[in-house]
Amino acid sequence: MTPERLSRACLVCGLPLSGALASVLSLAGVRRSSRNPNCCTRCNVHIEEGRLVELTMVFADLSSFTELTARLGAESTYEVVDNYLRAAAGVLTAHGAFIDKYIGDCVMAFFNAPVKREDHAAAAVEAARGLQLRLPALSKELGHELRASVGIATGYARVGRLGSDDVKDYTAIGDVVNQAARLQAQARAGEILVAENVYARVAGRYPGVPREVLVLKGFREPSAAYRLKADGTAGFALWLDHSPLRLPLLVAAAAAAAASLALAAREHAQRRALELKHGCVVVTPSEKRRNLLVAALSFAALLFVGMELALHSPEGAEFRRSIDLRAPGER
Template identity: 35%
Template sequence: MTKARYFEIGVDCLEIIAVLLALLLAVYVSIWAGLLLLGVLLLGLVSLICNYDAWIVRRLSTLENPLILPLCRTGFVGRHRRMLRLLPSEPRCRFCMVPFGGLGKVFGIRPSPPNPNYCRSCFEALPTTTHELKVGVLFADLRGFTSWSETHTSSAAADLVSRFYARANRVLTSDDALVDFIGDQVMAIYLVDMPSLGARTADIMVAATRRLIQAEGKVTESLPVGVGIHMGKAQVGSLATGGSKNFTAIGDVVNTAARLQSAAKANEILISETVYDALSEKKPQADRTTLELKGKAELLTAFILR
């Protein structure tokens, strides 16, 4: 945690210097000049961090304690994700949300060659193995996609899924979820250690799911969504081999969330008893049910939200 604090303090100091320089220009020249300088300096700082701090990250990361995980716990990742989401254009780094297009392209922010889903800095900071962490896992799937695909072209199917990905990514990442795409379904990982989530993780996941279903319902050419949510401890980190890395979660909590999603009907949210118990005192109206899920030895108690 100490090394993460050093990194965070270093970035905060650079941001403070940028603000002070902009204030000086605003006072002695003009407010507009100060605002312009502030924007240029902050975007330049983002470019510097995302492209050229790999050597610092490598020095601060260890196999047992990769830099990205303590930065999640301190709130650094969450704060900067919220700021970087304001910059327009896709695609983005799946971890820090910095855009590779638009202003990101202008300022030279480039994806990492080993894994273009991440910026260079995030790729270096990602763990090379998995670590046991408490997570919330959300799976969302387009209902009826297989039968729909039989009567539509492959390009139409790809376009439908791409638009679903874009809407799901926009909705879920607003709450600091780490999103991955698998076939026609979306997997979102919520790290409970992040200060923006914490004890509110279950409430945040349910609220995000309702927003996703509502967003899909407003689209003319779309399919209904089924969602499964579970919480618990999972192995989180990289499962990639060789020189590449990724960020995912694996374990029973992930399998259970996926099975709940498979059992959910159109526009239905199936949450485990663990998630329901973790909701705030004002729990939503839900129907209790018992499910026999594929691959599970025992019946699972779940709650249906509509």
């Protein structure tokens, strides 16, 4: 990371890490950590002790809750919320989330603790998208339209077990928790509202989402956020992931690529035979280049289809999860 890309203040405690005040602080022994340059040396000690962890927090709330209660009454609403929470927890944990707690009709979950994973922000967004895409089917099952609003933020939090001696809950405390909750509060039904540092890690999959500056309750500085839709703005690759046309299209692409490779191979063999028979070259250099290009593109297409099937199919997801499960500290 180049110096100008480094944070000007500690990402955990907010102490300045550059400027005049930072120089004064460094006299007191608190300066930019060399191991964790976006944090101060004091916070880095806690990070290295494993108490402060970079987390991605997810709040997933049932949008229509108040209206549901008014319309259905307590008993039926209970059923609906219970089903929603089960579904949400199921989808989130399938993506590797730790369920922190349920707050009414809202699930609070986080990624990257207690199990470490490099792609925690991307996994959180994928999980949220999985939840949004699960809801139409659940709505059909229950006979009520359910929609969720999701807020996601990445940042440092203190994780550990909190509570009385008898009841201790493993939970996370930090600005990032409040930030994710506030983002969720500003997300509309069906949306996944993510903080800027989350978007930076998933921009490749969600290109071109407009940046918004929001004032979040309890935060002095306005913060940038991005509204992701589970469908729509997600682009062709995401559309393909969930389209019933996915398999036929991939099979057609693979068949076309295989056919053009087979044709190129046959043409090549025929030409070789002619060359051997007549002892002359019967292909121009430009034809040869074109044939090579066709072969290379066909190979690339086959490779793409293979990777698409391996990485983005339910079986592929299962395989990736099985690798994740073997990560140290999982058990």
